[in-house]
Amino acid sequence: MAGTRQGDPISTTTFIAYLERVMTALEEKKTAVSVNGLRVNNLRFADDIDLLETNRDTLQENLELLKGDAEKASLKINIGKTKTMVFGKESLANKVEIDGMQIDNVNEFVYLGSLLTWDNDCSKEMKRRLDKAIGAMAGFSTIWKSRHVSIQVKLKLLYVYVFSVLLYASETWTLKKLDKDRLLAFEMKCYRWILRIQWQQKVRNEEVKRRIGANRNVFQIIHNTEKTPILWPHLPD
Numbered sequence: 001m002a003g004t005r006q007g008d009p010i011s012t013t014t015f016i017a018y019l020e021r022v023m024t025a026l027e028e029k030k031t032a033v034s035v036n037g038l039r040v041n042n043l044r045f046a047d048d049i050d051l052l053e054t055n056r057d058t059l060q061e062n063l064e065l066l067k068g069d070a071e072k073a074s075l076k077i078n079i080g081k082t083k084t085m086v087f088g089k090e091s092l093a094n095k096v097e098i099d100g101m102q103i104d105n106v107n108e109f110v111y112l113g114s115l116l117t118w119d120n121d122c123s124k125e126m127k128r129r130l131d132k133a134i135g136a137m138a139g140f141s142t143i144w145k146s147r148h149v150s151i152q153v154k155l156k157l158l159y160v161y162v163f164s165v166l167l168y169a170s171e172t173w174t175l176k177k178l179d180k181d182r183l184l185a186f187e188m189k190c191y192r193w194i195l196r197i198q199w200q201q202k203v204r205n206e207e208v209k210r211r212i213g214a215n216r217n218v219f220q221i222i223h224n225t226e227k228t229p230i231l232w233p234h235l236p237d
Contacts, residue, residue, distance in 0.1 A: 018073040019047070026051075026066055031058045045112055059084070060096050067098060083109055090118055114169045122173040130186060133166035137190060144193050154194045155212070162190065163218065170222045180219050187218045 023042065032041035033052045041062065043050040051066070053059040067077055079098050084105045086092055092105040108117040108124070115125040140157060143149055166186070175183075188205055191212050197203050 015047070018075065019044075022066065022069045022073055022075065023049075025069055026062055029062065029065075031062070048112065050111065056092065056094055056096065063096060063098065079103070085109060085116065085118055087118060087120065112169075114172070120174070123176060123179050125169075126173060126175065126179050126183070129166050129168060129170070130182060133162050133186065136162045136165045137193070145196075151194060151212075158190055158194065163221075167218065167221060173222065175219075175222070183218050183222075 023044070026042060029041060030039075031053060032039040033054055034040075041052055043052065049066075051059060051062050053062060063077075070077060077098060079101055082098065082103050084092060084096050084103050085107070086105070090107055095102040095105055097103065108115060110116070115128050117124055137144075137158075140161065143157065144154060166183075173179075188208060191208050191214070192199075192203075195208065195211055197208065
């Protein structure tokens with residue numbers, strides 16, 4: 001936005017106010033997709049905007065409308081970062097354009113930290129989250145091995161710094177049995193690491209859970225339909 005500087009405390013408020021005005025004309029249009037009966041034609045978080053439509057021509061019209069109103073407020077669309085994706089279809093016959101430049105149509109992209117795919121394959125996002133959680137777990141290896149840090153503290157670190165990474169946006173996942181097995185296997189591996197249990201010791205998962213005192217597993221947390229509080233694991237006295 002012209003006229004503001006990075007770090008200026010008023011710049012964010014000014015940007016949001018202008019963006020709300022820019023989106024007004026778009027929101028008044030009757031074209032949209034239906035989500036449980038609710039009409040939705042855009043999603044936005046700060047300057048990350050998604051336009052949703054059921055056909056290419058309407059999407060092109062909305063994009064041109066957004067571009068025209070944005071330029072009036074000295075806002076510009078970053079063409080290089082703008083992509084299109086068709087849910088349920090890998091390709092787009094006629095690509096959407098901005099200023100005569102075609103926008104790339106992709107099969108997947110990351111939006112607000114989550115991987116979206118054309119076929120809505122949540123397994124890819126789950127694997128991506130699992131890799132990040134493994135990295136987070138490895139980053140605390142010194143603490144997991146330490147005999148001077150209590151297991152209760154280790155468990156809290158696990159839930160805050162590892163499981164929070166693993167379960168980011170997990171409420172939107174539709175998981176297969178293989179996905180479930182991988183999540184549960186990773187959870188048990190974390191508990192065994194914390195309890196310093198080697199595979200040669202042949203300790204059963206049920207015994208590991210008893211020693212940890214976890215009230216539910218990560219799969220149950222994902223499907224926490226009652227939205228009940230997730231209690232910290234409590235070690236038996």
